[in-house]
Amino acid sequence: MELSLLDKLSGTLANAATVTLGTGLGLMLRGRLPERMARIMVQGVGLTTLFIGFSMASALGKARGGAIDGVVLGLIALVLGGLLGEWWRIEEALEGIGEKIKRAVRGGGSFTEGFVAASLLFCVGPMTLLGSIQNGLTGDASILLLKATLDGLSAIALTSSFGLGVGFSVLVILLYQGGIALLAGTLSQVLPDPAQDPRVLLVTGEELAHGTRQAGDASLVQEDDQDAKAHPDPEGAAEGDGGQHVHGGLQAEDTGIPGAAVSDCAEKW
Secondary structure: OOOOHHHHHHHHHHHHHHHHHHHHHHHHHOOOOOHHHHHHHHHHHHHHHHHHHHHHHHHHHOOEEOOEEHHHHHHHHHHHHHHHHHHHOHHHHHHHHHHHHHHHHOOOOOHHHHHHHHHHHHHOOHHHHHHHHHHHHHOOOHHHHHHHHHHHHHHHHHHHHHOHHHOOHHHHHHHHHHHHHHHHHHHHHHOOOOOOOHHHHHHHOHHHHHHHHHHHHHHHHHHHHHHHHHOOOHHHHOHHHHHHHHHHHHHHHHHOOOHHHHHHHHHHO
16 A cells, blocks of 8 residues: 555654754743753653663564674774764754854754754664655554654754754655655555565565475365275265264263164154
8 A cells, every 4th residue: 555645754743843843842942941950851851762672672682684694784884974974063063054044044053963963863863764665665653653752852852952943854854754754655655565576575585495396285175076086985875874863862872762763753754
């Protein structure tokens, strides 16, 4: 079943809404929210994020990429991701975008810092990537909804410190998460399903094995039919004649009525 655009973007839209709401609450509480309370909020979000990260990382021990262990794959992914980020200068690009938005909206001195910090916090991590792919492929937004809750609470604390720049990270969320979700949904319509596509099954040998099993089952059924015709069961042939006598004998034994009386009743009936 093909998913609608809203189904593919449901998690991303919810994430953008919670960050917007958190930014509004942070602006209302700016200067009123004690620093220790903001620290508690950040610590709670951090501990929850650590728990989710450890839970996801535990699956690396069960994963394998051919002959490569899952832990090694995770290490390679972390190193390559860091190198690519430095090569593409993602942080510098975000700072440049933040400066342009700052000049456009005439933001304060901490506007760019808030925009960059929030964009990196909200869009860097496995929950962003995995949640967006899952949402785009199946419509399941459970991971992104959990992430949206964490981001909304973080937005309150960040906005109370950095100001309005945190709210503009919604643009990065919509572009990055939404783009991944839409790309995953598009690829799911183009790429074949490995569990059902006959070409994939033929390459992996599943189609051949399935056909062999079907041919074997048909052969067994045919052999059973031939044996039944060649060797008829004599007891089955006499079942129709002897069934009535056996039934009559059982009735006589169960009810205590003589067998002759039961036979007479059966003939009259």
